[in-house]
Amino acid sequence: MEVIGRTRRSLLFGRDRCGKSSLAKRLCADLHARGDVPLLLQGSRLKNVKPERVGRFLESLVEKQYEALKPEMYWQIEARSES
Amino acid sequence: MADRGPKRVLIIDDLHHAPADSDGRAHLLPEFERRFDRIVILGADEFYYEELICANKDDRKSNALWAYDLYRILPFGYLRCEQFVRNWVGLGETKSDELEDKVTQINGLLTQFLRNNLIPQYPWVVMIIRAAGRLTGAAARRKRLLRLPAAGPHYCGPGEVPAEASESTASYAWLESWPTSYTPPRQPNRRATPIVVKSETPYSRRLPLVDLPRVVVGQATESRVYSSLASSPSQAYLPLIGSFSRDFARAAVMRACSR
Numbered sequence: 001m002e003v004i005g006r007t008r009r010s011l012l013f014g015r016d017r018c019g020k021s022s023l024a025k026r027l028c029a030d031l032h033a034r035g036d037v038p039l040l041l042q043g044s045r046l047k048n049v050k051p052e053r054v055g056r057f058l059e060s061l062v063e064k065q066y067e068a069l070k071p072e073m074y075w076q077i078e079a080r081s082e083s
Numbered sequence: 084m085a086d087r088g089p090k091r092v093l094i095i096d097d098l099h100h101a102p103a104d105s106d107g108r109a110h111l112l113p114e115f116e117r118r119f120d121r122i123v124i125l126g127a128d129e130f131y132y133e134e135l136i137c138a139n140k141d142d143r144k145s146n147a148l149w150a151y152d153l154y155r156i157l158p159f160g161y162l163r164c165e166q167f168v169r170n171w172v173g174l175g176e177t178k179s180d181e182l183e184d185k186v187t188q189i190n191g192l193l194t195q196f197l198r199n200n201l202i203p204q205y206p207w208v209v210m211i212i213r214a215a216g217r218l219t220g221a222a223a224r225r226k227r228l229l230r231l232p233a234a235g236p237h238y239c240g241p242g243e244v245p246a247e248a249s250e251s252t253a254s255y256a257w258l259e260s261w262p263t264s265y266t267p268p269r270q271p272n273r274r275a276t277p278i279v280v281k282s283e284t285p286y287s288r289r290l291p292l293v294d295l296p297r298v299v300v301g302q303a304t305e306s307r308v309y310s311s312l313a314s315s316p317s318q319a320y321l322p323l324i325g326s327f328s329r330d331f332a333r334a335a336v337m338r339a340c341s342r
Contacts, residue, residue: 014156044100054114
């Protein structure tokens with residue numbers, strides 16, 4: 001968690017059933033507890049996503065994963081943190 | 084400052100199930116990177132070898148994944164394995180002496196399988212063995228193990244091994260209970276016909292299952308049969324098995340529990 005928290009882009013590999021999905025969920029929970037706003041995305045759902053539809057696709061994910069956070073608020077988080 | 088506020092983090096699980104062509108990903112990843120402060124991607128080993136290691140030099144430059152920091156999830160070592168068991172057993176346990184007894188018991192059971200590296204030390208394997216360790220009595224353990232879900236992928240298993248022809252050694256006696264026949268389960272979108280791989284090893288006659296070189300490799304993405312360049316019976320055994328199935332772990336646990 002500490003190592004991944006320091007890097008901006010991380011790529012983790014492992015064998016089948018070594019706990020990758022569990023780690024992803026754990027990461028999600030830990031990041032959330034730390035005050036970040038993680039979004040968990042299954043790779044299989046990317047099959048039908050066109051680059052021009054990425055925004056709408058991510059908004060639908062935010063709506064599913066955050067009850068009290070609207071997509072437009074989600075995208076404003078960066079602006080708030082940088083101000 | 085940017086570091087103090089909340090970060091938008093995208094976690095992509097199972098990237099190997101995403102669009103198979105790197106071009107498709109090359110268009111998607113910049114879109115993600117533009118929108119998120121941090122990105123964490125998880126993928127299978129095969130994906131790593133195919134995309135990042137086996138790619139041409141020119142492809143590597145264009146592959147956006149090369150800009151990522153790479154990490155690999157390793158199996159447990161002994162210390163981590165014990166810590167994992169301790170944490171798990173410790174959930175809900177209040178008396179420290181009981182906790183120590185259980186940890187010692189389970190670690191003893193685990194050591195039987197893990198010391199020879201016959202089973203990868205990943206959490207689910209440890210959990211299966213640990214589940215057996217909780218029960219008292221061989222019959223109860225066997226019953227529990229038989230009830231374990233068998234929905235996981237089956238990587239490989241032995242084919243048509245005559246049990247009466249097996250030789251047992253002290254070290255590998257627990258392998259005697261290996262099933263005499265094994266049919267890989269039919270799985271959708273996978274090849275229906277098993278591949279029979281014949282392999283020869285100078286140590287095959289010293290193994291508990293004499294005809295083990297006849298290994299049926301199931302329909303799996305990571306089935307591997309290594310070349311047999313073994314210098315000891317234990318090493319000779321490993322190449323014949325390749326990746327292990329949940330059935331393998333179950334059979335091994337059942338045998339150990341009945342002793």
